Amino acid sequence: MDFSRLGAAVNDALFPQLRCLSCGRRLPLRLGLCSACELKLVPLYALQLIPPKPLSGEVCLYPYEGVAKELIGRFKFRGQFDLPLRRMVPALAARVQEAGFPVELLVPVPSNLPRLHARGYDQVWLLCRALGRQLGLPTCRFALRRRWAGRHQTELSAEARWRNAAVQYGRGLRTAPVLGKRVLLVDDVTTTGATASACAAVLLALGAEEVYLCCLTKTLDNAPAPAAWPGANHSL
Ligand SMILES: [Zn+2]
Known part of the structure; x- marks a missing residue:
């Protein structure tokens, strides 16, 4: 009888989460990432983010690659949102505070409904709610509405993507919660910024004072907005 393997199996059964979220290495009495993966999680400090119009500012925690991509994959696609959130939300909240954004209300980028039903949870809303608690700020889940544009x-x-985002996110639902507020738009992954830009345009049209963006990860091979991009074509 191999007692070490039996012990490992019992440990796995009792504490299935005590493994590194990225490489799967067993972690003694600790949740999250092993020290090797922790070192590979390089924050996105060095990069000067230029937010797409009409956003007033943008912070992002990590480039969408390596360990951060693995964490997001668990969070977004495999239903393991609790540990990645516990690992990433305090850092994202700290980044928002360091940036000095004068935000008063958090709004999530709305999720794609067919995918939300398939997944069974709305990961961006979970992120937004956890971040709101961390920052001590209120959240408004349904300020924005997403229309399925087929792609x-x-x-x-x-x-x-810029045209498609304007169609998909070009509507808002509730006016009152965002009226006169400086809003922090929350997303998990941003790519071109087209989605955030379209959402910000709707929030401003709904009466928001300013819109800032915070996201967990960002792809770094971004193409800039088309030169003639006028902002989202919102119809409320
Ligand atoms: Zn690891």
Whole structure:
């Protein structure tokens, strides 16, 4: 009888989460990442983020690659949102506070309904709610509404994403909560910024004073907005 393997199996059964979220290495009495993966989680400090119009500011925690991509994958696709949130939300809250954004209300980028039903949870809302608690700020889940435009952003070319985002996110639901507020828009992954830009335009049209963006990760091979991009074409 191999007692070490039996012990490992019992440990796994009792404490299935005590493994590194990225490489799967066993972690003694600790949740989250092993020290090797922790070192690989390079924050996105050095990069000067220029927010797409009409956003007033943007912070992002990590580039969407390596360990951060693995964490997001668990959070977004595999239903393991609790530990990645506990690992990432305090750091994201600290980044928002360091940036000095004068925000008063958090609004999540709305999720794609068919995917939300398939997944069974709305990961951006979970992120937004956890971040709101961490920052001590209120949240408004349904300020924005998403309309299914038939194509996923990831299937489109960079320029087409800007047009598609304006269609998908070009509507808002509730006016009162955002009226006169400085809003922090929350997302998990941003790519071109087209989605955030479209959402910000709607929030401003709904009466928000300013809109800032915070996201967990960002792809770094971003194509800039088309030169003639006028902002989202919102119809409320
Ligand atoms: Zn690891």
